Amino acid sequence: MTSKILYTAQVHTTGGRDGAAKSADGQLGVKLATPGTGRAGTNPEQLFAAGWSACFRSAMDLAAKERSVTLSVDTAVDAEVNLNLDEDGYFLTARLNVAVPGLAKDVAEAVIQRAHQLCPYSKMTRNGIEASVALV
DSSP states (O other): OOOOOOOOOOEEEGGGGGGGGEEETTTTTEBBTTTOOSSSBHHHHHHHHHHHHHHHHHHHHHHHHHOOOOOOOEEEEEEEEEEEEEEEEEEEEEEEEEEEETOHHHHHHHHHHHHHOHHHHHHHHEEEEEEEEOOO
């Protein structure tokens, strides 16, 4: 089966962790700041946490629909992304904490596990992502 590109996000970043990022369509424009510096701005870990939790929450809707259940409007996903350092350098670890009020525990767990299979961010955390780096 061949894949089809549904959307391409384009973001231009300058200044690294203490710079700025702006999307080509103008919908995203953020100041960046290294965590712990007290400078105004977000950081890549927060942006990843926001993206993964939003994507996962939408995947939960698909998983719930497959099981013919309805999720409460209070269903929420809290993402935690850690920036770590060891002898090999920097790396990320992450987790999602999911609240599914109004569903039996076994049903909620099934929805969460299915969402983890459907969510592109979850797939990336398990299998990596096809990526390349090129000089332009």
